[in-house]
Amino acid sequence: xxxxxxxxxxxxxxxxxxxxxxxxxxxxxxxxxxxxxxxxxxxxxxxxxxxxxxxxxxxxxxxxxxxxxxxxxxxxxxxxxxxxxxxxxxxxxxxxxxxxxxxxxxxxxxxxxxxxxxxxxxxxxxxxxxxxxxxxxxxx
Numbered sequence: 001x002x003x004x005x006x007x008x009x010x011x012x013x014x015x016x017x018x019x020x021x022x023x024x025x026x027x028x029x030x031x032x033x034x035x036x037x038x039x040x041x042x043x044x045x046x047x048x049x050x051x052x053x054x055x056x057x058x059x060x061x062x063x064x065x066x067x068x069x070x071x072x073x074x075x076x077x078x079x080x081x082x083x084x085x086x087x088x089x090x091x092x093x094x095x096x097x098x099x100x101x102x103x104x105x106x107x108x109x110x111x112x113x114x115x116x117x118x119x120x121x122x123x124x125x126x127x128x129x130x131x132x133x134x135x136x137x138x139x140x
Contacts, residue, residue: 041118
């Protein structure tokens, strides 16, 4: 809706809003990081299905756990670097909206923290637990 307002003000009224683009950028960053954790938990991210046809359940589980371990490591890196970056930008203000830049910067470590929690849940849950849950939800 904000994008429609920006287009209307810019091209119809020829008086663009100064804050809409910046606000859309920051809200999109937050939305992507928060939705990323939900997509990770549901298994909706893109995957490379190179080893899914392996018959050995143990080998499949080991591959699944190694992928989750890599994701967890990346989430820890985002948290490790993201929190200090957000704190260091506490005094900086956004040019148009005048909010502290800590708010947009916190999207990265907060989203990474949520993803890490979901990854740990996926490591603990059986591999087919989400598939069974989704099948139960789709039944009338």
